[in-house]
Amino acid sequence: MDKQVNIYQIAKESGVSVSTVSRVLNGGMHVSQRSLDKVNKVIEKYQYTPSAVARAMASHYTKTIGVLMPDITNPYFSALFLEIERYALNWGYSVILCNTLYGGSSHGVENLMSEIGYLQMMKERMVDGVIVTGGQLDLVDTPAEYITTLNKLHKSIPVVIVGERIENCECLFVNRNLGGGVASMVCHLTALGNRRIGFIGGQEGVRQTSERLKAYREAMESLGLDVTPDMVELSDYYTADGYSAMERILDRGTRLQAVIAINDRIALGAIRAMCDRGMHVPKDMAVVSCDKFYDSEFYVPRLTTLDQQNDYLGRISIMLLLGAIAGKGEDLDIKHTPQLVINESCGVKLGIRRE
């Protein structure tokens, strides 16, 4: 418990006032070279660093931002977070992370605190800004109470939402075209001769899912291909969900030549389910995905998937927030082009085509 030196001791030992020390601490404007040198020498001597808490108290900003997401264990979110954190730290901001585990039933965890509770906590801690993604925001019907909370919060500090724009929500949005790339995937599959193409994974009532599903339906229609209800099998976003979705398809005997999974985990689960029935991917059915995660180019078979450039999304979000903290910002629609990553699971690399 070594006694921390404070600004008064630095001032005294430097032979100047605390005001001057404070000025030095904040960039050294309007300080004579002589004072500056003296103060810096003493600061150096004591390895003094000002208390962030006291600074926050006096200046009303904490140089801290809050990030609220459902599950850092999910590669999509961890990639996003890493990017956010990187930029934040680089700009002198710390990051408080809160995982809501919303919908994380797959983890068998009871939700200890509501999203609103977390936001409350961040506000008490006087974070300078907040980035929110996933959870209730992704519901097609976001609870009005939640939106109200966000709006209220946004009145005092900038709130950036990574996700689909919501009508009566006044926060800043970083919106990417979720359906983007799906059409090119459908195209790619049909070019390989697939006609009966299904869609698996994701949840009913979740924006991300409905957007992609819509894009899939439209793409199919524009190519004159039918989509019957039995070709779509939703559930959730985890690997086990992909497994069970594929099981249901096979159990009911739905004949498909290819399926599009909502992300790589779902695809992996689906592939595994097929293997367990002695089927081969892509020979018996192609399995591709809409959202590339970290590892999928090493899977067996290597996944054909869409690189949604999620790290770019993270960067944009934090830059928008930092911009808003200093001045004002505006909503942003990300013009990203999802990259089609062609690999084995669609068949082409293995020389497999239909007909």
Next chain:
Amino acid sequence: MDKQVNIYQIAKESGVSVSTVSRVLNGGMHVSQRSLDKVNKVIEKYQYTPSAVARAMASHYTKTIGVLMPDITNPYFSALFLEIERYALNWGYSVILCNTLYGGSSHGVENLMSEIGYLQMMKERMVDGVIVTGGQLDLVDTPAEYITTLNKLHKSIPVVIVGERIENCECLFVNRNLGGGVASMVCHLTALGNRRIGFIGGQEGVRQTSERLKAYREAMESLGLDVTPDMVELSDYYTADGYSAMERILDRGTRLQAVIAINDRIALGAIRAMCDRGMHVPKDMAVVSCDKFYDSEFYVPRLTTLDQQNDYLGRISIMLLLGAIAGKGEDLDIKHTPQLVINESCGVKLGIRRE
């Protein structure tokens, strides 16, 4: 920018002193029921919540802990973190996460801030305690300067290190037996008839690697099996490293019947490398791992691996820290029993044995 109400306004409107309001805020001890009711009513009316910053300023604790780890993108760390966060939040603590990206060359990122810098920052922010894992601590030769920094920090706030105990470091340690389970894996493989068993992945000079390597060597020796230098191929911890390690083994024509990978990612990479040469796992070679990550029971083939119960590790760490914050704690050696998860990649489930 709605003006935040403060404790004075609450006091005034309740007709009591700030002291009384403060007491109510802190549990309502030594407050008459009458005052309590009055104050609570006003608090309710304004939806008042006290400023965590002011509280920290006055009371010297922030109800915040800092977590320092190399890469949240790594499933091992994210699982650990999630568990830490869950308990922390439950006890009213927020968590500041810092990813050092130490050794994260695989991500192509320059290290923006040193680990010491992050610790500095946490200290400025007056976190009540810190959990550190990975990075320089894992080096067999941890830099003396780093240890000094940690020791100094530990003098003012509890520092819990998740990892191997270090001689002259006075922080609290949560140590698990890294070699544990490796012997049982070697045993399992030999029981299936494998004699030439290799080891891949991990980095020279990193404790985790050397511990497991040692356990592997000892287990092999105790079974009368040789370990020649060409049976061991280190590199790093990412999937691509597993791929290249296996390539080197195959290129040089080392004959192995099985390899033990240091974690699931390495195993996945190795399996993929074999597939690319038309080899079959486990028929041509068994591939198993020492550290189970999220998804591996869905891989093709399903991985035989060791469940090190990393979530349990996280729970212990945070409990130890919280204990230390309130009172004092002691080092902890975790008596965990790594679970051998038997699946396909070792061969037994597929009916494959040597000889």
Next chain:
DNA sequence: TTGAAAGCGCTACCAG
């Protein structure tokens, strides 16, 4: 360019 002094919102100690 410098210093004095008034807060920031809360806790903690001391009287009563």
Next chain:
DNA sequence: CTGGTAGCGCTTTCAA
């Protein structure tokens, strides 16, 4: 049980 008051360590006017 209650209220008064002195800080906590820094920023920020306002004068000088």
